[in-house]
Every structure is written in structure tokens, then in C-alpha cells.
Amino acid sequence: MSYNPYSLEGKTILITGASSGIGQTTAIECSKLGAKVIITARNEKRLNETFLQLHGEGHQQIIADLTVREDLDYLIENITQLDGLVNNAGINKILPVQFINENDFENILKINTIAPVFLMQRLFKKKKFNRNASIVITSSIGGVFSITPANAMYGMSKSAISSFMKFTALEMSIKGIRCNCVNPGMIETPLIDKAVLTTEDRERDIAKYPLKRYGKPTDVAFGIIYLLSDASSWVTGTSLVIDGGITI
Ligand SMILES: NC(=O)c1ccc[n+]([C@@H]2O[C@H](COP(=O)([O-])OP(=O)(O)OC[C@H]3O[C@@H](n4cnc5c(N)ncnc54)[C@H](OP(=O)(O)O)[C@@H]3O)[C@@H](O)[C@H]2O)c1
Numbered sequence: 001m002s003y004n005p006y007s008l009e010g011k012t013i014l015i016t017g018a019s020s021g022i023g024q025t026t027a028i029e030c031s032k033l034g035a036k037v038i039i040t041a042r043n044e045k046r047l048n049e050t051f052l053q054l055h056g057e058g059h060q061q062i063i064a065d066l067t068v069r070e071d072l073d074y075l076i077e078n079i080t081q082l083d084g085l086v087n088n089a090g091i092n093k094i095l096p097v098q099f100i101n102e103n104d105f106e107n108i109l110k111i112n113t114i115a116p117v118f119l120m121q122r123l124f125k126k127k128k129f130n131r132n133a134s135i136v137i138t139s140s141i142g143g144v145f146s147i148t149p150a151n152a153m154y155g156m157s158k159s160a161i162s163s164f165m166k167f168t169a170l171e172m173s174i175k176g177i178r179c180n181c182v183n184p185g186m187i188e189t190p191l192i193d194k195a196v197l198t199t200e201d202r203e204r205d206i207a208k209y210p211l212k213r214y215g216k217p218t219d220v221a222f223g224i225i226y227l228l229s230d231a232s233s234w235v236t237g238t239s240l241v242i243d244g245g246i247t248i
């Protein structure tokens with residue numbers, strides 16, 4: 001077998017938000033590197049499309065809405081020991097501060113912030129993580145910088161989960177478990193299609209990126225894979241920025 005410090009051979013990895021975008025690509029790329037993946041999301045048809053693209057055998061797919069307590073229980077009861085977790089499921093809604101309402105704000109916080117917190121907590125309590133397991137959270141540069149206008153709810157949700165990541169990294173280090181974030185810039189996925197940018201807005205925005213393009217899901221997946229792999233075994237409590245240079 002050829003030398004590969006980023007190999008995921010022998011690792012079992014749970015990936016949330018795997019029916020689309022970054023999560024789907026991460027699941028497929030992890031399977032190509034030898035991982036057994038457990039993929040989860042709400043949409044059965046789209047999750048199954050991911051499942052059919054996985055390489056190798058022994059993978060699992062579980063339908064769950066991570067904001068629903070019973071679904072979370074079902075997910076946790078039906079998974080084996082984990083070497084990795086990718087907390088990736090998330091949503092966005094662009095709204096200026098003066099139009100923020102409780103319903104949208106709660107929905108964003110529930111899936112972007114509260115769901116990953118309790119998924120991690122429940123997995124710890126049920127001792128589902130193997131020693132030296134790695135947790136990765138898909139946060140965002142929007143949690144650090146106010147680059148996208150009218151993105152306060154999303155930015156706050158990502159800022160909060162990035163802060164939680166550091167406490168988790170510190171508390172779990174005693175068990176050899178690592179916890180890190182990736183902070184992507186704009187990535188070509190269905191999530192940004194919902195941001196309804198006009199073609200002109202989009203072109204103007206892309207021009208601001210030093211590398212002159214939006215990211216691809218693989219750009220983020222490869223960062224996540226580094227953090228899941230043993231290549232990053234001395235990296236914890238940090239945020240890996242993957243943004244084509246926009247925050248320089
Ligand atoms: N695209 C970007 O520009 C960008 C930039 C920075 C960070 N991010 C972050 O990257 C992550 C993935 O985003 P993406 O761009 O790949 O978006 P996406 O294509 O819209 O995928 C979002 C995923 O989250 C899942 N999801 C949403 N609500 C859920 C719920 N209540 N329970 C379970 N699963 C749920 C969706 O699955 P179902 O609908 O099947 O449930 C879907 O698989 C998000 O956390 C996002 O904030 C994205």
C-alpha cells in the first residue's frame with residue numbers, strides 16, 4: 001500500500017448534512033480514503049444519492065432531523081464507535097437586523113449551534129468516541145468577519161459554535177479527542193443558491209476573492225479530511241480558514 005498520511009483507513013466517521021453540498025462531497029471523499037462513513041440528513045432521496053456514490057463497503061445511512069430529540073436518540077442508538085464526527089448540517093437566511101424575527105433566528109440557532117452541541121454531548125455521554133477521535137465542525141468565516149451583508153443571524157450562530165469548539169477541545173483533550181473547525185468562504189453549494197444573488201452581484205463578489213473564484217465542496221472536504229486524519233494529530237482547538245484569500 002502507498003504512503004498516505006491523510007489515509008482514513010480503519011476509521012468510522014459520522015457526517016451530518018451529508019445529503020447535499022459540502023457534507024455530501026466530504027462523505028464521498030472520506031470513503032475514497034478508506035473510511036467507513038455513517039451519513040445523516042432529513043431528505044431520504046438525496047441522502048440515498050450520496051450513499052450510492054460511496055466507495056467501499058460497510059457504510060450506513062440514517063435519516064434524522066437533528067433538531068428533533070427523538071431523531072437524535074435514534075441516530076445515537078444506531079451508530080457504532082466513532083473515530084471521527086463532522087458536524088456539518090446547517091442553514092442560512094439573509095435578513096437585515098431590522099427584519100430579524102424569532103422564528104428564523106430560532107431555526108438557524110437550532111441547527112447551526114444547538115444541534116451540534118447536543119450531538120457532541122450525547123456522543124460523549126454514551127462513550128461513542130474512540131480514543132484519539134477527531135471532531136470537525138463546519139463553521140464559517142461569517143462567524144469571524146462581517147463580509148456578507150445582512151448575515152447577522154448566521155454569523156452569530158457560527159461564532160457561537162466556534163467558541164464552543166474551543167471549550168470542547170480543552171475538555172476532551174484528556175481523552176485524546178480533538179476538536180477543530182473549518183471556516184469556509186463562499187462555496188458553490190445549494191446553500192448559496194438560496195442567497196438569491198443576481199449574476200452581477202455574484203460576479204462583483206467573486207472579483208473580491210484574491211483567487212478569483214468561489215470555493216468548490218472539495219476545497220472544504222480536503223481541509224476536513226486533514227483534520228480527521230492522523231496527519232493533524234497535534235492540532236486541536238483551531239479554525240482552518242478555507243476562503244480563497246477573501247479575509248486577507
Ligand atoms: N456554502 C457556503 O458558502 C458555506 C460557507 C461557509 C460555511 N458553510 C457551512 O457548511 C455547511 C454545509 O453547507 P452547504 O453549503 O453544503 O449547504 P447545503 O448544500 O444546503 O447542505 C446543508 C445540509 O444540512 C442538512 N440539514 C439542514 N437542516 C437539517 C436538519 N434540521 N437536520 C439534519 N440535517 C439538516 C441538509 O440536509 P436535509 O435537507 O436533507 O436535511 C443538507 O444535507 C453548513 O453548516 C454551512 O453553514 C457553507
